[in-house]
Amino acid sequence: MAGEDRETQTKGLRLLGILDVQNTPCAREAILHGAGGSVAAGLLYFLATSRVKRSFDVGFAGFMVTTLGSWFYCRMNNAKLRVQQRLIQEGIKNKVAYEGTVMDPTKKGKAEAPSGPS
Numbered sequence: 001m002a003g004e005d006r007e008t009q010t011k012g013l014r015l016l017g018i019l020d021v022q023n024t025p026c027a028r029e030a031i032l033h034g035a036g037g038s039v040a041a042g043l044l045y046f047l048a049t050s051r052v053k054r055s056f057d058v059g060f061a062g063f064m065v066t067t068l069g070s071w072f073y074c075r076m077n078n079a080k081l082r083v084q085q086r087l088i089q090e091g092i093k094n095k096v097a098y099e100g101t102v103m104d105p106t107k108k109g110k111a112e113a114p115s116g117p118s
Contacts, residue, residue, distance in 0.1 A: 026074035030067050037066025 021027045042059025046052065098104050 025078055026071055029074060030071040033070040034063045034067030038063030041066075 021031065038059040041062025042055045045058040046055035049055070095105075
């Protein structure tokens with residue numbers, strides 16, 4: 001039993017055998033948002049029309065639309081965040097590299113600034 005538990009922990013939770021939900025960024029949140037969207041869409045459609053089969057279809061469509069929308073929104077935000085982090089890291093690296101040298105950007109600003117009325 002203990003060997004099986006370790007094996008499932010290393011594999012992770014797979015959805016339909018293709019998507020590793022635990023190790024894929026945004027996957028868990030997208031699935032949860034999709035589940036909520038499907039319940040809301042299906043229930044609202046059923047309350048409005050009382051058609052069971054069609055409300056299931058609407059619920060399934062709501063799941064797909066909500067899941068994909070949430071997935072792409074989260075992935076775009078993660079990509080934007082990674083770009084910002086990379087720019088900040090490069091800026092910090094350049095500041096450390098140029099600090100105290102002639103190419104120090106902080107010294108250039110002070111040297112070119114007027115010293116006041118003479």
